[in-house]
Amino acid sequence: MAVPKLEQLSKSVVQGPSLATGAIPTRDWMDIPVVFKEGNYAYPAKKDKVEYLNSQKGLHFPNARVWSPEDDDWKLPENWKEIILSGLKERLEKFRSLKIFMDCCVRCGACADKCHFFLGTGDPKNMPVLRAELLRSVYRNDFTLAGKIMGKMAGAREMTVGVLKEWFMYSYQCTECRRCSVFCPYGIDTAEVTMMLRELLHLVGIGINWILEPASNSNRTGNHMGLQPHTFKDNVDFLADDVENLTGIKINHTFNRKGAEVLFITPSADVFAEPGLYTAMGYLLMFEAIGLDYTWSTYASEGGNFGLFTNNETMKKLNAKMYAEAKRLGVKYIIGGECGHMWRVLHQYMDTMNGPADFLEVPVSPITGTVFNNAASTKMIHISEFTADLIKHGKLKLDKSRNSHVKATYHDSCNPARAMGLMDEPRFILDHVVDWVEMPENTIREQTFCCGSGTGLNTDEIMELRMRSGLPRANAVKYVQEKKGVNMLSCVCAIDRATLTSLMNYWNPDVRVCGVSELVGNALVIDGETRGDLEDGLRTML
């Protein structure tokens, strides 16, 4: 039954360029062009950054130029289509997984409603199956017999500038979180499809600044921030001073020390930006408490790897500094801090790309004697594994009441949860240091919802988009905030600590964000400490 006034109401508000058309689309998805406008795309990479990257050994970032997604003309190289298609051909031959992912999808739709971008926008092209179809349609057209003969009937389409623009729009509306892959009966890793789309776009000079500038900084100084060694050192020193002021514990940390047993690598955001700083203070305190023989590195001063969001060559190069520094310093193994995508690179790719690290030893905790056979190949363990093992063996003295100002919940960061299966260790730690509760079952562990801003999408010009895509996560936090009185969202990812802070500021302003190691630092009881009543833990302003 139609309500005439209601129809008029719909008509009066659906004018103007908007994705929300107020009606079920009547056109095939292939026929709906993308519209770029301020707020729905991340800014293109600066020309000089692309040129710099392209000038570096082992890296390939051609066709640097000034361009804007809002312009009709993206100033693509003349032979752009040839570049894209030969790039695709090369990758189909090189990556067997890509060929399989292109061929084996039966469009069952199991992934369709699992993507946080789809759930927040309602845009069908954010259904993982359709996002992959953006590439698959071109693959069919040029690389399959059915597509060559039957064209559109077989779901094939020609590569055009419009398709390229669509790739740019939707490969940067995917955080490669891999939640969809959990539900795919064939195990198609849609994140890898996004990775391929981005790789192909880089071949014709299409990329975003928030990714390429940190990548170029990392190539130059070792970290995203572009911090030089003395600055990195000073920042860690500041944090050590803060820890001493708060607790009376003098931190005896070192940098670039040859012969240390352990090399510690964490995202540079931990030593630089709030609230990661407090997580780094937690690391410093805990290592001091157990007297770990470890060193920081001002060269391997970044755990994060924005190469993962560009192309495999960049990922490999940026990752290489970890083993190179471990070798130079002569350490036995590496401990990695709380980071998300860093662990995807370490767990899934590092050994193949830059291993085998036969100059390192299988990690053994010097305090408990535990052998971390799970890292027998990579020789690198996660701080949560290390900490949980210490707690399990009663090697840390913890006073939970020091976190009595906190009622926490735990956000499984996508990559540690889904790419390396790290789900129980952080929970075991939380059990011992803080009062905490779980979020609803279909939003945690391997089903966790992304913060909405991963894979280099944590830039402020797309804040609206980030709020939309972070809605499923924020919605679950809101539930435990209202029902259980949660006031802290803990996680083990540096990008999460930054992006969830903004997400909470919009959706749930009374919930703060912290790293698990910060809560450990708060609860640690150390001989010789002169810690007063720190009402806000390591965040207390003295």
Next chain:
Amino acid sequence: MIDLVEALRNHREKIVNRWVEYTLSTYKSSSFFLKERDAFANPVGGNTRQALERLFPLLAENADSGEFTAPLEQIMRIRSVQEFTASQAVAPIHAVKHITREVLAADKQTCGLTNDLYDFEFAVDLAVLAAFDIYMQCRERLYQVRIKEIKSGAHILTDSRCPTALLKDIGKEGSEKVESH
């Protein structure tokens, strides 16, 4: 003959269902948003349904307009960051007027009551006005979040030139090191 209060109570489910349906039809993939009832698997659909279910009895009972805020926030906070214009974001609140009138008119027992809808429709008008305010508050909050993030120092990730100059800015006081940006 039943009175309006009873009529609205009797038709509540039907009206709210159509209201939810209309509101979700403003999304391209409305069928999923309508179908999936798990609020965590479907936050847009779940919150929209919950908010409108909470709001309708308040409108029907001529409750104090201050009470509209909570359910309106639940729905407007979402619509404020989606790709809607301001009017598109708010319009569905308005829709309940027409739906209610139509539903009452279609029932023999209640068709005579459509002339008594003045107070109800006035309450809807107040809710629409409140929704505009909330929409604006959400937009302002969004920009505040953006400013706060820029000030937090994360912008240096892409805008830094000289790390030594950065160090100078950091200042000597440890606790000032990030706030100063």
